[in-house]
Amino acid sequence: xxxxxxxxxxxxxxxxxxxxSLSAELCxxxxxxxxxxxxxxxxxDTLKKTVYLYHETAAQPSIPSDxxxxxxxxxxxxxxxxx
Amino acid sequence: xxxxxxxxxxxxxxxxxxxxxxxxxxxxxxxxxxxxRLGMKMLQNxxxxxxxxxxxxxxxxxxxxxxxxxxKVSTWLYRIAANEALMFLRKKRPDTVSMETxxxxxxxxxxxxxxxxxxxxxxxxxxxxxxxRRHLDESIEQLPESSKIVFILRDIEGLSxxxxxxxxxxxxxxxxxxxxxxxxxxxxxxxxxxxxxxxxTI
Numbered sequence: 001x002x003x004x005x006x007x008x009x010x011x012x013x014x015x016x017x018x019x020x021s022l023s024a025e026l027c028x029x030x031x032x033x034x035x036x037x038x039x040x041x042x043x044x045d046t047l048k049k050t051v052y053l054y055h056e057t058a059a060q061p062s063i064p065s066d067x068x069x070x071x072x073x074x075x076x077x078x079x080x081x082x083x
Numbered sequence: 084x085x086x087x088x089x090x091x092x093x094x095x096x097x098x099x100x101x102x103x104x105x106x107x108x109x110x111x112x113x114x115x116x117x118x119x120r121l122g123m124k125m126l127q128n129x130x131x132x133x134x135x136x137x138x139x140x141x142x143x144x145x146x147x148x149x150x151x152x153x154x155k156v157s158t159w160l161y162r163i164a165a166n167e168a169l170m171f172l173r174k175k176r177p178d179t180v181s182m183e184t185x186x187x188x189x190x191x192x193x194x195x196x197x198x199x200x201x202x203x204x205x206x207x208x209x210x211x212x213x214x215x216r217r218h219l220d221e222s223i224e225q226l227p228e229s230s231k232i233v234f235i236l237r238d239i240e241g242l243s244x245x246x247x248x249x250x251x252x253x254x255x256x257x258x259x260x261x262x263x264x265x266x267x268x269x270x271x272x273x274x275x276x277x278x279x280x281x282x283x284t285i
Contacts, residue, residue: 008195011193011195011196012193012263014263014267015259015262015263015266016259018266039196039199042199042200042201043196043199043270045201045203046200046201046202046203046270046273046274047266047267047270049202049203049210049273050266050269050270050273051238051266053210053211053215053219053273054219054238054239054269055238055239056211057211057215057216057219058120058239059120059123060116061116061117061119061120062116062119063115063116063119063136064129067119067129067133067136068115070133070137071111071115071133071136071137071140072108072111074137074141075107075111075137075140075141075144076104077104077107077108077111079104080104080105080108080111080112
């Protein structure tokens with residue numbers, strides 16, 4: 001793999017790019033760079049997909065009912081258990 | 084007459100500070116699912132996650148008189164829970180320190196991407212299966228603790244950079260650096276996993 005000096009320079013900015021929080025100027029530079037650099041394009045795409053997969057598969061924030069009951073009892077909130 | 088302060092999330096600060104049980108129960112109802120999920124992702128074990136859940140709310144109840152309402156209740160709870168989880172992990176595995184130091188130096192460069200393989204083209208059902216879910220969890224487990232907690236708060240719990248910094252009492256810059264490092268490391272692990280599933284590979 002050919003190593004571009006530029007790739008190294010952009011590496012630190014990739015998460016900001018994926019989050020859409022990179023400055024407009026750097027964003028344009030990176031877009032231009034990726035048009036010529038297939039490797040960086042792949043790293044960005046797979047980085048984006050990695051974050052996406054964790055978002056998509058995150059469990060709903062819920063707790064098993066027995067865990068909830070034990071929590072309320074431990075906190076002496078038995079009176080508030082019924083939903 | 085003092086004005087009643089209603090917190091951003093609709094709880095009464097005064098009631099919580101005064102140890103009002105009904106108000107506390109509302110907080111527990113609203114956030115126990117999130118705290119349990121955090122515990123599960125950090126510790127990967129239902130019993131340990133339940134311990135963290137209980138400890139977090141016990142500590143919160145005792146600490147509410149000192150809660151000033153400057154941060155969200157949820158961010159404040161995440162702070163307690165993150166501390167509990169990190170302490171738990173350190174107690175359980177005191178030998179992780181050496182692993183930690185390899186990644187902890189903020190000034191160090193990010194690890195270079197090693198595997199350049201495009202697996203984005205895999206069909207959605209191959210990207211999101213039960214097996215993949217297990218692999219996603221196992222990959223989180225391999226992260227050093229300091230970036231694992233940042234990744235979970237930012238990319239799973241959906242806290243902002245500022246809220247994560249508040250919860251962990253670190254700078255926003257440190258949040259960004261650790262998040263980026265965690266994502267790069269997870270990308271490597273997922274690439275290693277998916278490369279074998281690409282058509283045409285042996």
